[in-house]
Amino acid sequence: MTYVEEVMERVKKFNPGEPEFHQAVQEVLDSIAPAVAAHEEEYRKVKLLERLIEPERSISFQVLWVDDNGEVQINRGYRIQFSSSLGPYKGGLRFHPTVNRSIMNFLGFEQTFKNALTGQAIGGAKGGSNFDPKGKSEREIMAFCQSFMTELFKYIGPNEDVPAGDIGVGAREIGYLYGQYKRITNQFEGVLTGKGLLYGGSLGRTEATGYGLVYITEEMLKSKGMTIAGKTVAVSGSGNVATYTVEKAQQMGAKVVTVSDSNGYIYDPDGIKVDVLKEIKEVRRGRISEYVEAVPTATYHPGKSVWEEVTCDIALPCASQNEIKPEHAVGLVERGCYAVCEGANMPTTREATDYLLEKGVWFLPGKASNAGGVAVSALEMSQNSMRKRRSFEDVDAELKEIMKDIWAQVQSAASDYGQPDNYVMGANIAGFRKVVKAMREQGWV
DSSP: OOHHHHHHHHHHHHSTTOHHHHHHHHHHHHHHHHHHHTTHHHHHHTTHHHHHTSOSEEEEEEEEEEOTTSOEEEEEEEEEEEEOSSSSEEEEEEEOTTOOHHHHHHHHHHHHHHHHHHTSSOOEEEEEESOOOTTOOHHHHHHHHHHHHHHHGGGOBTTTEEEEEBTTBOHHHHHHHHHHHHHHHOOOSSOSSSOOGGGTOOTTHHHHHHHHHHHHHHHHHHHTTOOSTTOEEEEEOOSHHHHHHHHHHHHTTOEEEEEEETTEEEEOTTOOOHHHHHIIIIISOOOGGGHHHHOTTOEEEETOOGGGTOOOSEEEEOSOTTOBOHHHHHHHHHTTOOEEEOSSSSOBOHHHHHHHHHTTOEEEOHHHHTTHHHHHHHHHHHHHHHTOOOOHHHHHHHHHHHHHHHHHHHHHHHHHTTOTTOHHHHHHHHHHHHHHHHHHHTTOO
């Protein structure tokens, strides 16, 4: 049994019932196997891989809050501080009923390598709760956020752990969380990113993940002698990442024909109207089915996935993990899709990923392609430290350069190991090499 195989068995033994975490670790270990093999004796001696797959600290806690009926509600909160080799822990908070330890471990593990690719001095972490903001009143969301932070504040700080938003945690939730942190600690400091502009937020942060996804997709296409202009693009999701992916892709000349939510998807043959999408999701906080009321040429497909039947050149999944399944991958290839770049965290199953790679589809994993959000979060951290705000144009220009650099790293690492078109391997090895170098230089800690 190889070292990689031994460590995978360890993951399954010590983390039973955590399929998402197993999936994320298996993908990374399989990808980095050639890099590990070159230094196997050294890595075995210091138990490198065992360290990488074990969080430095795992915190779970009870969150008690009172709903509008005066009933006490109980949720579970998490913060998984995975790796501080490159800097303070950094990663989002997710509020969604599916949140559990497996998903938190998977996201924290992925975040470690994603953050390494950005070139910023940030480690990897993730957190959240099985609380569902959907259907809750403003007062209930505020009450939950304040209770959540009353426990979380003990474990975070501007030089220790700097959470951000994720699914279910937008500017509203970050504001409530930050207000409670400030009230408890009496400190006005850069302990959260994604804050409002009035109290330390960064211009460009809202757009960063979606814009960054399109920037790196364009870099990949340029390496093939193509551009995104004139291409038909399918996007899943309708939250922050999807909205600004649609906006930037259409600014760069693409036609984006879909968006979705958990109830179904919209198909707009004339291209998604970003102003309508923003009105529904950011102003009214409504459901995507409302889109057809404003755009008569669009159709709504309830209970279906974008990936079941839509024809596109480029697929940009921006919803949630494992949304593109093997049968979807087969359909995408049959309908002529030649590029898939992940805007969400692990939205493609392992089997679907392997099929797409086998069929020659250009596939860019989320740890590279959706790193724009955390990259600009790191820029927000630096702005907070300096008490200085940068212009939108400045932040956007740096984001574009960061995504170009990530693409260069991915290409270089894939080529170094003889698989120039395997960008999963390239992203994983590029991130792995940075984390390992930092660990070695710090005495293998």
